Amino acid sequence: QSYTDNGIFDIMEMLARGQRQMNLESVDDRVSLLSEYDFIVVGAGTAGCALAARLSENPKWKVLLLEAGGPESYAMDVPIIAHFLQLGEMNWKYRTQPSNNYCLAMKDNRCNWPRGKVMGGSSVLNYMMYTRANRKDYDQWSRLGNPGWSYDEVLPYFRKYEGSLIPDADTGYARPGRRGPVKISYSSYRTPSADAFVEASQQSGLPRGDYNGESQLSVSYLQTTIGNGTRWSSNRAYLYPLKGKRSNLHVKKNALVTKVLIDPQTKTAYGIMVQIDGRMKKVLARKEVILSAGAINTPQLLMLSGVGPAKHLREVGIKPIADLAVGFNLQDHLAPGITILCNSSSLKPSLMLTTEAVGSFLRGQGPMRIPGGVEALSFYALDGNERTKDWPDVELISVGGAIHLNDVLKLTFGIRTDIYEQMFGEESRQQSNAFMILPMILRPKSRGRIKLRSSNPQLHPLIYANYFADPYDLNIAVRGIQQAVSLLDQPAFQAINARLLDKQLPACRQHGRQTSAYWACYARHFTFTIYHYSGTAKMGPQSDPSAVVDARLRVHGIRNLRVVDASIMPYLVAGHPNGPIFMIAEKAADMIKQDHNYV
Numbered sequence: 001q002s003y004t005d006n007g008i009f010d011i012m013e014m015l016a017r018g019q020r021q022m023n024l025e026s027v028d029d030r031v032s033l034l035s036e037y038d039f040i041v042v043g044a045g046t047a048g049c050a051l052a053a054r055l056s057e058n059p060k061w062k063v064l065l066l067e068a069g070g071p072e073s074y075a076m077d078v079p080i081i082a083h084f085l086q087l088g089e090m091n092w093k094y095r096t097q098p099s100n101n102y103c104l105a106m107k108d109n110r111c112n113w114p115r116g117k118v119m120g121g122s123s124v125l126n127y128m129m130y131t132r133a134n135r136k137d138y139d140q141w142s143r144l145g146n147p148g149w150s151y152d153e154v155l156p157y158f159r160k161y162e163g164s165l166i167p168d169a170d171t172g173y174a175r176p177g178r179r180g181p182v183k184i185s186y187s188s189y190r191t192p193s194a195d196a197f198v199e200a201s202q203q204s205g206l207p208r209g210d211y212n213g214e215s216q217l218s219v220s221y222l223q224t225t226i227g228n229g230t231r232w233s234s235n236r237a238y239l240y241p242l243k244g245k246r247s248n249l250h251v252k253k254n255a256l257v258t259k260v261l262i263d264p265q266t267k268t269a270y271g272i273m274v275q276i277d278g279r280m281k282k283v284l285a286r287k288e289v290i291l292s293a294g295a296i297n298t299p300q301l302l303m304l305s306g307v308g309p310a311k312h313l314r315e316v317g318i319k320p321i322a323d324l325a326v327g328f329n330l331q332d333h334l335a336p337g338i339t340i341l342c343n344s345s346s347l348k349p350s351l352m353l354t355t356e357a358v359g360s361f362l363r364g365q366g367p368m369r370i371p372g373g374v375e376a377l378s379f380y381a382l383d384g385n386e387r388t389k390d391w392p393d394v395e396l397i398s399v400g401g402a403i404h405l406n407d408v409l410k411l412t413f414g415i416r417t418d419i420y421e422q423m424f425g426e427e428s429r430q431q432s433n434a435f436m437i438l439p440m441i442l443r444p445k446s447r448g449r450i451k452l453r454s455s456n457p458q459l460h461p462l463i464y465a466n467y468f469a470d471p472y473d474l475n476i477a478v479r480g481i482q483q484a485v486s487l488l489d490q491p492a493f494q495a496i497n498a499r500l501l502d503k504q505l506p507a508c509r510q511h512g513r514q515t516s517a518y519w520a521c522y523a524r525h526f527t528f529t530i531y532h533y534s535g536t537a538k539m540g541p542q543s544d545p546s547a548v549v550d551a552r553l554r555v556h557g558i559r560n561l562r563v564v565d566a567s568i569m570p571y572l573v574a575g576h577p578n579g580p581i582f583m584i585a586e587k588a589a590d591m592i593k594q595d596h597n598y599v
């Protein structure tokens, strides 16, 4: 296919592609809702789409997938646009409760916690970074009393969904799947800072390698859930191919589930209440209700349905049916990102979003193919002892642009105007070339909590992030920053004149330049979430008072109710969770098929 150099034609072609994508979405209006299904899956996110697709492989089962948000569009699938999506209706727009310990540079001391509210869920809002995380993460889950979840046992489920196009991937035991529905590839475009990052990391002694392979401790260009330059959401991967082919799968968008119906005597889930077009409907489930509403909404729905900490439920006027630790064990990855000025070209909206850039995007090139500007990753075990030496605690994320180059980032992170001006105002006016390194803490020890604000399902729950409650987290965050800063001495970074942005946060100035105390103060201010909320319906045996679901993801003490999403992670994995959540959904689908004798 060839395109002219005329930007108008490129834009017309882009719109036409968008229309073709829209046509791939399943169309609601053709479906008239039945009164009863075999399975009802709540939430069409990373897990929900995969699960609904797999369960409906049995033609005898009628499956209903309910999603609070609307359809995915082509604009959402242009990788560079990722940041902008957070400003739209496809984001639940959650915010953490105010704190005096973290998110201090953000408005009202509250961090924005975006979440996808759209077909594909957070796999449509995310930055498409693809990681499997570490073998030891899953071995730890298994050791906690969860049979079936060791790395060796979950590896086939990673391979089942992976459609990896990574040419130099590991070819040994940990090799990727090549034929699964989720495309994984390298970006076809890079900024010079990404090359310098990969080279400088190697110059400092880290090997180049496949961090999804045998050893995670390496540096690499980013593996992305992108295929043919397009975001590969769970919706695209699992549901687009089924359009018109699965009459036993009904998908309903703009459908907010408000409650799971549970018989208080028999403690059996038998259906849900859902709001569609302003009207409440009851839909029954013959076999199971499955919550895949994500780590914020799943605990909210459980609690609204009487499953949660009895004392808290009574406080908001809900009669408890099962007293379980729902909403506890909330975990997230944070990264106090630093800005580095350089003399090589950087990603700027004025260069990225032009008709020329649209043209090269259509031809399979150009900066619009970079997932939100993220370009490379490296993994370090800074605290490694004999047991943890190959289990990283810090990841450095290399981003080809910076906050001062993209106003949208100020909005999406919710940075206070005065702090933005002090730190970034001058560089923003000069549009100085820069990149960022985000040191992400991989195995945080702090735990937060989700609570109900009230028994009204329309209201956002209360989110207590509790970052840095455990001093280990602040300590490792500081060491992560120092690791990133130390790379600037390497020849590859010197060659692009990489230097730390020379601005000190006024509130931290008393600690002196680049001291550990300064960086700790900095981290408490720029507590950037990397959006990996998880753990709020923890998997564990009945004997564990903090467990909500068992190893087959069934809610303890309630029949016919499962949770399949990020909530079940007992410990957040040392990587980005979108891939691991696909794995959880694939494994859950097999377990459900086994439990209902369809193998």
Ligand SMILES: Cc1cc2nc3c(=O)[nH]c(=O)nc-3n(C[C@H](O)[C@H](O)[C@H](O)COP(=O)(O)OP(=O)(O)OC[C@H]3O[C@@H](n4cnc5c(N)ncnc54)[C@H](O)[C@@H]3O)c2cc1C
Pocket: 042, 043, 044, 045, 046, 047, 048, 066, 067, 068, 069, 114, 115, 116, 117, 118, 119, 120, 121, 122, 123, 125, 126, 127, 128, 129, 130, 131, 255, 256, 257, 258, 292, 293, 294, 295, 297, 298, 301, 530, 531, 532, 533, 564, 565, 566, 567, 576, 577, 578, 579, 581
């Ligand atoms: C901005 C951002 C960037 C990220 N970047 C990355 C990344 O680069 N790499 C990575 O691996 N991970 C990333 N993540 C995290 C990853 O995308 C999520 O962990 C993952 O998508 C969560 O999957 P899930 O199935 O648990 O929930 P979700 O995908 O969030 O799905 C939940 C779905 O349930 C729906 N829902 C909720 N409540 C109801 C209700 N009551 N009724 C009906 N429907 C409901 C929601 O609208 C949503 O569609 C990012 C996340 C965000 C938000």
